[in-house]
Amino acid sequence: MKNFVVNAVSREDQGKGASRRLRHQGMVPGIIYGTDTPKAVSVIGKDLYRLLLEDGFYSSILTLNLDGQEEKVIIKDLQRHPSKPVCLHADFQRIDDTKKIKIQVPLNFVNFEKSSASKNAAKFAAEASTAEVLCLPKDLPEILEVDLSRIEMGQIAHLSDIVLPEGVEIVALRRGEDHDQGIGYCYAPRGAKK
Structure with a gap:
């Protein structure tokens, strides 16, 4: 960092x-x-x-x-x-090194080109660019990667799909499953063969 x-x-x-x-x-x-x-x-x-x-x-x-x-x-x-x-x-x-902090961390969507949806001319639209995390200062990630290699046509990527480093939590997910927001979705563009 x-x-x-x-x-x-x-x-x-x-x-x-x-x-x-x-x-x-x-x-x-x-x-x-x-x-x-x-x-x-x-x-x-x-x-x-x-x-x-x-x-x-x-x-x-x-x-x-x-x-x-x-x-x-x-x-x-x-x-x-x-x-x-x-x-x-x-x-x-x-910052106090012994207390957790809440901070917005950028999302980086990766590996969409490796997905079967991408090979069928699908597109991915990101709906969020950051996620609020809670962690100790020493565990603060610079970015959070969202792996899209397994996304399917019509599927929505959620906060729970983010693989988190050890010691890092997403604030919204601490409130329960009802707060697992969508962060992007895979769709077929107009005129594409289905």
Whole structure:
């Protein structure tokens, strides 16, 4: 797993006006919460934006360099501008190595071309791109692979079809079988021979 470093500085000013002034200076206001008292911070906007483009950034443990001290955090929420590629606010959550965390992990659908449905001109449509997992920080996977090599025409892939690494649980499945949501389906395109 790649080690992402986010450089931040503490800030005392809070509120809309202070946040607006920070954004005009190219900074992104943020907050760190979790095991200790919440701390208002600011991050260099262009550095954060560059990290947001990296694969695995959202589902990784980040090293937050705050005024020269390092803390382990995850991205919990981002507020983005509706039309510009700009981040308006970032929420970070501190990590305790002994406590489980909930985080969205990307899904990677693999081996569809090996399925019998694919050989009969079927297509696969993904309905979900992430799944929320619960695990200790040391067990956090960068992605979850969904093996489609055995999918049949008309079949729906569910959360329960994801093979999970040891120590990782899907949050929705902890609530029972009724929460085993579909994450994609195999279908015959129009005009294909059945």
